[in-house]
Amino acid sequence: MSEVLVVVDHVDGAIRKPTFELLTLARGLGEPAAVFFGSADAGATAAEQLGKHGAEKVYVVDDAEIKGYLVAPKAEALAQLVEKASPAAVLLVSGYEGKEVAARLAIKTESGLITDAVDLAEGGVTTQSVFAGNYTVKAKVTKGTPIITVKPNSAQVEEVGAAGTVEAFTATISDAAKTAQIVAQQPRKASGRPELTEAAIVVSGGRGTGGNFEPIEGLADALGAAVGASRAAVDSGWMPHTFQVGQTGKTVSPQLYVANGISGAIQHRAGMQTSKTIVAVNKDEEAPIFELVDFGVVGDLHAVLPAATEAINQRKG
Numbered sequence: 001m002s003e004v005l006v007v008v009d010h011v012d013g014a015i016r017k018p019t020f021e022l023l024t025l026a027r028g029l030g031e032p033a034a035v036f037f038g039s040a041d042a043g044a045t046a047a048e049q050l051g052k053h054g055a056e057k058v059y060v061v062d063d064a065e066i067k068g069y070l071v072a073p074k075a076e077a078l079a080q081l082v083e084k085a086s087p088a089a090v091l092l093v094s095g096y097e098g099k100e101v102a103a104r105l106a107i108k109t110e111s112g113l114i115t116d117a118v119d120l121a122e123g124g125v126t127t128q129s130v131f132a133g134n135y136t137v138k139a140k141v142t143k144g145t146p147i148i149t150v151k152p153n154s155a156q157v158e159e160v161g162a163a164g165t166v167e168a169f170t171a172t173i174s175d176a177a178k179t180a181q182i183v184a185q186q187p188r189k190a191s192g193r194p195e196l197t198e199a200a201i202v203v204s205g206g207r208g209t210g211g212n213f214e215p216i217e218g219l220a221d222a223l224g225a226a227v228g229a230s231r232a233a234v235d236s237g238w239m240p241h242t243f244q245v246g247q248t249g250k251t252v253s254p255q256l257y258v259a260n261g262i263s264g265a266i267q268h269r270a271g272m273q274t275s276k277t278i279v280a281v282n283k284d285e286e287a288p289i290f291e292l293v294d295f296g297v298v299g300d301l302h303a304v305l306p307a308a309t310e311a312i313n314q315r316k317g
Contacts, residue, residue, distance in 0.1 A: 002088035003033040003057065005081065007101070008050065009093045013042040015049055018093040018152040018198055023054040025120045025155050030088040033057040034164065035081065037066060037074060044166055051164035053157065058164045059085075065173045070180040071097055075104035077171035082109050082145055084169075089124055089141075094149040095197065102149050111144025118154045118253060118274055129274045151274075152198040153253045196226045196243065201256045202272070204228035204245055208261020208282060208301055211238040215305035216260055222312040228252065228272075230262045246271035260301040264289025281305065 004026040009016045019034075026032035034055040036043045043060030050058050059081060066073040078101065082090060090105065092098040094116050106113035119127035125140050126148060141147070196202065203225045205216040213227070220227045229239035231246050245252055247270040257275035262268060264280070264287055272278070273292055280293045281301045290296045297304055 002030045003085050004030040005059075005078075005085065005087045005090045006032055006034050006055065007078070007090070007092045007098070008034050008036045008046065009095070009098070010036070010038070010046065013038060013046060015046060016093070016195075016198060017157065018150075019050075020053040020157040021152065021155040022091045022093065022150060023050070024158050025150065026089075026091055027054050027160075028120065028122050029124060031056050033059060033085070033087070035059045035061060035078065035169075037061050037063045037077075039063070040168065043168075047164050047166045051161055052159050054160050055164040056161070058166050059169045060166055061169050061171055065171075065178075068182055069178050070182065071100045071104060072177040072180065073171075073173045075101045075108060076173055076177045077169075078105050079108035080171050081169055087145060089146040089148060091120075092147075092149045094151045098149050102147050106144075106147045109144055109147070111147050112141030113147045114139050114141060115149045116251070117148055117150045120148065120150060120154075124148075151251065151253050153200060153255065153276075193220060194224070194226045196228055196245070197250050197252055199226035199252070200254050201225035201258075202228045202245070202252050202254045202275070203258045203260070204230065204262060204272070205233055205239075205260050205301070206230035206262030206268075207232040207236070209233060209238065210261075211236065212302070213238065215302055215309070218309045219258065219260075219305045219312075222309045222316070223256075225256075225258075226254075230268050231265075232263075244271075259289055259293075260305060262289055263287050264292060 006022045009019045023032045032054045034050040047058040114126050117126035124146050201223050203220040228245040229243040234244045246268045251271045253274040255276045257278045259280045278293045279295045280289045281297045285298045
């Protein structure tokens with residue numbers, strides 16, 4: 001059975017949950033093998049976690065020549081690993097970097113590319129939500145090594161096996177791949193909440209908040225959720241663009257999406273309608289969002305959300 005390469009998404013060795021989801025999906029295609037970019041020590045530490053989630057092998061790629069540059073060196077290293085391992089597929093997390101690396105890798109290996117898959121079945125058949133989320137399509141790569149990026153929250157994480165074997169892989173990075181160098185980074189201010197695109201629960205607010213996101217944030221903290229916003233809320237200056245969910249913002253697919261004071265315009269729906277369960281709170285019973293939801297509450301979010309937050313906190317206590 002051929003290997004399926006899973007590119008590990010991590011920050012300073014801390015592995016993000018979507019990587020474990022990819023390892024679960026990879027088991028349906030072949031033998032999962034993780035690709036960890038980092039130091040040998042960090043890779044050895046990560047191998048234990050990766051092995052528990054199904055990685056039978058962990059390739060550790062020394063990132064000394066990679067981490068100071070944008071995506072080109074990483075794509076080049078992966079192309080060399082693909083040539084060596086001849087995998088059945090390469091899986092990456094669908095994000096800004098993941099899709100950029102995947103595109104470059106597909107060109108280098110002359111392979112087909114599928115982005116933003118929400119499911120991956122036997123034989124490499126993917127499911128995607130396309131045309132602003134209005135259609136669901138099945139697709140399969142027919143040329144080269146399938147390069148596939150998968151949206152977070154597309155699979156349930158499963159723990160299996162033990163620590164995977166570790167194999168060092170040395171890549172040769174060309175000067176041409178080092179033309180875009182990272183000269184400065186602005187660290188994000190820690191909020192204590194999960195990353196929006198990775199969160200299992202998202203609580204979003206729109207025009208109906210009137211700019212007061214305290215009820216949204218209170219419910220999000222009670223649920224351990226991420227906070228999102230509609231384009232109207234972002235355009236009004238109430239929330240930064242990094243919180244925007246929608247066609248011109250971020251696409252999310254959580255287990256639970258709670259839309260508050262959001263009308264449900266197609267632009268917003270395109271970014272969240274693949275959520276597993278959708279709940280809406282809106283004063284307007286004719287709001288388009290109610291056509292999409294699993295559960296709807298007609299009411300003022302400023303009254304509904306604090307009551308819900310209090311009830312959740314009481315049950316937790």
